Amino acid sequence: MLNTQEISNSAQSIARELGITKYDIYGSSVDETSVEVDNGEPKQVQASNRSSVIVRVWNEQEMVGVTTTTDLDIQGLQLALKTAQEASLLGNKDNPPEFSPEAKEPLPNVSDEVVEPAPVPVLMETLIKAEKTLLEAHPAIMGVPYNGLSQEDIARFYLNSDGALRQETRSYASIYLYSRTEQEGKKPRGASAMKISHGLSDLDIDGCLKEVTEKTISHINYQSIPSGKYRVVFSPTAFLSLISAFSNLFNAQNILDKQSLSTPESLGTEIASPLLCLCDNALHPDNIGAETFDGEGTPTRPVDIIKNGILTGLLHSTGTAKRMNSKPTGHANIGSKVTVGSHFYHVFTSEENAPQYSLDESENVILIDRLQALHAGVNALQGSFSLPFDGWLVNKGELISIDAATVAGDYLELLKSIICVETEAEVTPRGVCPRVWVNELSVTGE
Incomplete structure (x- = not known):
């Protein structure tokens, strides 16, 4: 080595x-x-x-x-x-x-x-x-x-x-x-x-x-579903895919380049449900790929991005931190141009009495396991998405695989429509996240 x-x-x-x-x-x-x-x-x-x-x-x-x-x-x-x-x-x-x-x-x-x-x-x-x-x-x-x-x-x-x-x-x-x-x-x-x-x-x-x-095995016996508005539950993998697709929301370089859903004035404003907390933490104990410094040599650290629905932090390089009167956060990638990128997400809720829902008790709920075509179905600058997915229609714990369907919506509206962040989290290669419930999204079936 x-x-x-x-x-x-x-x-x-x-x-x-x-x-x-x-x-x-x-x-x-x-x-x-x-x-x-x-x-x-x-x-x-x-x-x-x-x-x-x-x-x-x-x-x-x-x-x-x-x-x-x-x-x-x-x-x-x-x-x-x-x-x-x-x-x-x-x-x-x-x-x-x-x-x-x-x-x-x-x-x-x-x-x-x-x-x-x-x-x-x-x-x-x-x-x-x-x-x-x-x-x-x-x-x-x-x-x-x-x-x-x-x-x-x-x-x-x-x-x-x-x-x-x-x-x-x-x-x-x-x-x-x-x-x-x-x-x-x-x-x-x-x-x-x-x-x-x-x-x-x-x-x-x-x-x-x-x-x-x-x-x-759960996908073998599938059926079509009618188009309409559904309460949607995102698996940890699916929700983290959305966060990554719209990471310009908290990327300081994107904000300075005016290629973001946020502006410098967005810090301190409510952008999501009070139930949602999001942290980027390269040092999380469950992160197998932990990095202790970024491309500029800055030590990595936990960065609170969203706290109880409020945008509280951005990911910075040395250059973006200087221009925005902040401190580097250990997220720089050096090259012909210094870019900013995330490490390892941690999604949770800090609400002690947050509402909890159960798939065993819910009816006509769609559980999305994996989002597809993120490269084509996401408009990161407008905040819109229309994505095919793998998932199930859930009725009181019974899962029926969905033949083919597409979920669509506005990302900022989705964040504010979160009604439940479950307490049990799952470790994925991209981060730690529980299932996240969204009140209503448009789903197009066959």
């Missing part, structure tokens, strides 16, 4: 030779192994080592040049620093990036957990066994066309000419299963599930199999 101190020493030496006084470097290295199977036989084995390094150089006029490289030896660093130095002559004079004022602050105390990777034959055997178990779960399940078991080690680092030096390493393992049914006279149906952990030994493969099996 990366030797960050060696990279730092080399960068200092090269910068002196080139007359560069101000620079920073962010990079990562990924060692990944993944396998796929098909009907009990190996289908694909992939192994890769990927490195990505971004170098920024400031000139005497404080204009910045940026370049990327995958070569971390002396020659590669020298070429990258020289190229960035030359590019700085063409740098943007408007709001040039700066070092994070927190790039040398202490990092959160999160242990780096690196797990010894399992051999490829073990990965293959494990996935073949999982596929066999899924195929035998029900006669209608005829294939697992999409599947994968992977493990990877990731190392990240940040350093700058002002003496900042950060690094961290992590290990991950994940499994993905997508089943498909075939029955005479019926449309093919499918379902998927994914689990992630630090290593293969603690990967919840049985939980993944249970989830995908139950979903697949």
Whole structure:
């Protein structure tokens, strides 16, 4: 893996030779192994080592040049620093990036957990066994066309000419299963599930199999529903998909670029039901992919975005924080332009006496499991969405799979129409979230 101190020493030496006084470097290295199977036989084995390094150089006029490289030896660093130095002559004079004022602050105390990777034959055997178990779960399940078991080690680092030096390493393992049914006279149906952990030994493969099996079987006997207004319950995965699709609402860079549903004046205003609280927390204990610093070296931290329906915080880089008289929050991604991105969402309610609803007692309620076509069915600048979904019509605990339907609405109106945030949360790769009930949405059936 990366030797960050060696990279730092080399960068200092090269910068002196080139007359560069101000620079920073962010990079990562990924060692990944993944396998796929098909009907009990190996289908694909992939192994890769990927490195990505971004170098920024400031000139005497404080204009910045940026370049990327995958070569971390002396020659590669020298070429990258020289190229960035030359590019700085063409740098943007408007709001040039700066070092994070927190790039040398202490990092959160999160242990780096690196797990010894399992051999490829073990990965293959494990996935073949999982596929066999899924195929035998029900006669209608005829294939697992999409599947994968992977493990990877990731190392990240940040350093700058002002003496900042950060690094961290992590290990991950994940499994993905997508089943498909075939029955005479019926449309093919499918379902998927994914689990992630630090290593293969603690990967919840049985939980993944249970989830995908139950979903697949529940979709076999489907029926059409009439179009109309329905009370809708979003699964954790579905609700977090919506939050991500409309993340410009709390992204400071989007707000400054006027590509957001919010404005700088939106802070402190009510944008959702008082039942809703939303936090972005890279350090959440359930976040397998925890990151302790961002692309500018700023330590990550929990950021309250929505508290009891009020927009209380935004995600910032160093540049957006300066322009909006705030502080960086550890959400910067550096590149030719510094962007802002989320880490790990946490959705909950802080209302002690919040109303609670039960699917076992409700009638004519739609439970949405997964939203589809988010790339095409969302207008993030207007706040509108129209999305096909997988889900069920629920009547007093009885789930009937919906043949084909689309849910549509306005995102800001949806947030204000939330009538219940359940107390029991589920951990997903994107965040921690319970089921969320929305009073009424338009659903178009067949």
